Amino acid sequence: MLFPWDMNLEIGNDVIDDQHKEIFSRANKLLSAMADGKGREEVDKVVAFLTNYVVNHFSEEESLMSRHCYSDYSRHKNQHAQFINNVSRLKMEFETQGATSDLVIQTKKHVCNWLRDHISKTDKAFGTFLKNKS
Numbered sequence: 001m002l003f004p005w006d007m008n009l010e011i012g013n014d015v016i017d018d019q020h021k022e023i024f025s026r027a028n029k030l031l032s033a034m035a036d037g038k039g040r041e042e043v044d045k046v047v048a049f050l051t052n053y054v055v056n057h058f059s060e061e062e063s064l065m066s067r068h069c070y071s072d073y074s075r076h077k078n079q080h081a082q083f084i085n086n087v088s089r090l091k092m093e094f095e096t097q098g099a100t101s102d103l104v105i106q107t108k109k110h111v112c113n114w115l116r117d118h119i120s121k122t123d124k125a126f127g128t129f130l131k132n133k134s
């Protein structure tokens, strides 16, 4: 696995943690599909799933934040929007140029590293907030 899940990424909310694990597993599928030079169809399939799933996941997180009147809501939501933009940019690049080695590097950076960074900081802060609330 190129991009392993790490227990330290758990934020303490089972629903969100399970969704994060699923996203990690799909991000790994995307990286291997690209790195193994799998056809466009396979990469498209993973990208489509990843995009839909992440959009739903983000909106679940956002409604949980707004339900709890979370003070960092808008900054957190902006980060989500930025991710979606990055993914659509990468998708367009893939469609025009295919899985170049630069695109694989960009995907690692803007999908995988972004996710790890966002979950370990921004989502974790929200997890701590939720824990303190209950």
Ligand SMILES: [Fe+2]
Binding pocket: 061, 076, 080, 118, 122, 123
């Ligand atoms: Fe988040």
